Amino acid sequence: xxxxxxxxxxxxxxxxxxxxxxxxxxxxxxxxxxxxxxxxxxxxxxxxxxxxxxxxxxxxxxxxxxxxxxxxxxxxxxxxxxxxxxxxxxxxxxxxxxxxxxxxxxxxxxxxxxxxxxxxxxxxxxxxxxxxxxxxxxxxxxxxxxxxxxxxxxxxxxxxxxxxxxxxxxxxxxxxxxxxxxxxxxxxxxxxxxxxxxxxxxxxxxxxxxxxxxxxxxxxxxxxxxxxxxxxxxxxxxxxxxxxxxxxxxxxxxxxxxxxxxxxxxxxxxxxxxxxxxxxxxxxxxxxxxxxxxxxxxxxxxxxxxxxxxxxxxxxxxxxxxxxxxxxxxx
Numbered sequence: 001x002x003x004x005x006x007x008x009x010x011x012x013x014x015x016x017x018x019x020x021x022x023x024x025x026x027x028x029x030x031x032x033x034x035x036x037x038x039x040x041x042x043x044x045x046x047x048x049x050x051x052x053x054x055x056x057x058x059x060x061x062x063x064x065x066x067x068x069x070x071x072x073x074x075x076x077x078x079x080x081x082x083x084x085x086x087x088x089x090x091x092x093x094x095x096x097x098x099x100x101x102x103x104x105x106x107x108x109x110x111x112x113x114x115x116x117x118x119x120x121x122x123x124x125x126x127x128x129x130x131x132x133x134x135x136x137x138x139x140x141x142x143x144x145x146x147x148x149x150x151x152x153x154x155x156x157x158x159x160x161x162x163x164x165x166x167x168x169x170x171x172x173x174x175x176x177x178x179x180x181x182x183x184x185x186x187x188x189x190x191x192x193x194x195x196x197x198x199x200x201x202x203x204x205x206x207x208x209x210x211x212x213x214x215x216x217x218x219x220x221x222x223x224x225x226x227x228x229x230x231x232x233x234x235x236x237x238x239x240x241x242x243x244x245x246x247x248x249x250x251x252x253x254x255x256x257x258x259x260x261x262x263x264x265x266x267x268x269x270x271x272x273x274x275x276x277x278x279x280x281x282x283x284x285x286x287x288x289x290x291x292x293x294x295x296x297x298x299x300x301x302x303x304x305x306x307x308x309x310x311x312x313x314x315x316x317x318x319x320x321x322x323x324x325x326x327x328x329x330x331x
Contacts (some may be wrong), residue, residue, distance in 0.1 A: 005317030008120055015216045015313060020220025022309075028287075031052035033220040034295050042281075043180060045113055048206040048213075049131055050181045055075050055199055056128020056189020064321070065261060066129050070269065073133035076275050077140040080250055081105030085148055087246070091238045094153040099287040099294035100239075102145025103303050104246055106279035107137045109177060110169055110221065114312045115273040119266050126266030130274075131146060131327040135181035137274055142175075142286050149291055175282045221308070228305030243302040244310055251319050259327045268323045269316070276319060280304035 009015060024031040059067060084101035092100070112134050120127050191198045232240055254275030257266035280303040287294055 003083050003323060005122075005320055006314050008121065009317045010313060012117065012121055013211075014117055014215050014218045018218040018222040018225075018309070018312065021219045022226040023222075025065065025223055025226035031223065033034065033216075033223065038217065038220040038224075040083050041213050041220070042110075043176075044213055045210070045217060046109060046180045046186045047178055048210050049109070049113060049116075050135065051185025051188035051202065051206050052331075053128040053131025053134075054185040054190070055192040057132060057185065058192035060127055060129050060191045062268050065263065065267075069129070069261055069263065069267070070133050070136060072261055073137050073271065073274060074140055077105055077107075077137040078144055078259060080253070080275065081141050081144040081148070084246060086152060089172060091236075093293075095149060095291055095293035096295060096298055098145045098148040098152070099283075099291050100242075100299045100302070101140055101148065102287065103280070103283045103299045104250070104307075105144060106140030106276045106283045107134060107141075107274050108277035108279060108303075108308060108311070109134060109181070110217065111277040111311050111316075112270065113274055114218070115270055115316050117211070119213065119269060120315050123151065124266045124269075125264065126270055130267055130270045131181070131185055133271065133274060135178060135185060138175075138279060138282050141279070142283055145283070145287065146290055147161075168232075177282050218312075225305055225309050228301045231301035232305050235298055235302055239298060239302055240306065243306040247276040247278065247311060247315060248318075251315070251322065255319075255326050257308075258323065263327075265323055265327065266322075268327055269320050270320045273311070275318060276315060278303040278307045280308060 021031070023029075057066070081101040081104070083106045085097050088097035088100055093316075116126065188199075191202070235243075251272045254272035255268065258271045261271075263271060280300060284296060284300050284303075286295055287299065
């Protein structure tokens with residue numbers, strides 16, 4: 001079953017374009033995406049998924065499992081960094097452990113989007129309100145990472161200004177991706193509530209163009225991920241193993257939580273993917289500014305060069321199989 005799901009996932013256009021970008025680097029092709037475009041497509045994907053999520057949230061309302069699911073997602077984004085930190089402290093100092101833990105406690109929006117495409121290809125239903133969980137899981141992990149540094153290493157930073165709670169909250173909750181996701185979610189919700197015609201007008205932009213934009217973005221991600229591969233040697237075998245095994249462990253925790261929440265298979269997979277993915281954009285940006293003692297080559301090369309490709313190529317089908325085996329009673 002897993003092999004069949006993996007094969008179907010690998011042969012989907014977004015993943016094939018990811019491979020195309022990776023192979024271009026390995027073959028030393030001069031293929032490159034002009035710098036402004038990847039950022040533009042990233043913003044587009046966040047806007048589109050947030051807007052569509054707001055529409056679905058308006059349809060479902062805040063009843064049923066919406067609030068418990070979002071609350072559980074936030075809880076996981078608080079717990080996972082702590083578990084990661086304890087494991088990483090076996091090998092690394094406080095600064096690197098906190099930065100890497102924050103990255104693995106946070107989420108990857110592109111991995112989430114890829115999981116949605118996978119579910120659509122399998123004709124498995126999922127709810128748009130899961131985007132709210134996506135938007136709210138990034139900030140808590142950043143806060144935990146920064147607080148771990150503040151608590152565990154206060155005397156090791158004599159030349160650094162003490163981090164203030166207000167600065168930590170601003171850095172974690174108002175970074176670009178979180179702000180755009182939450183804003184688009186709210187706009188989608190308000191538009192669906194008060195202006196149904198506006199939803200119809202936005203549909204060509206947020207609907208039909210989405211799949212092509214995802215393919216283009218994953219082409220660039222393949223290039224960037226392949227360029228990060230040589231830096232994995234500097235990370236060492238411990239961190240390389242962590243980058244593969246930790247997502248699987250987090251996915252298992254996610255499945256148990258999804259089972260407790262009685263989520264359907266589609267929502268359960270998205271919840272699991274949120275737990276298993278790792279941030280390579282928002283968290284690194286925050287850590288570079290606030291924890292310069294941590295080596296960016298550790299938390300960027302592992303999340304982007306290894307965890308991200310693992311998740312989108314084989315992780316998502318494996319997690320789907322895990323959901324089907326451990327949550328057999330959902331329908």
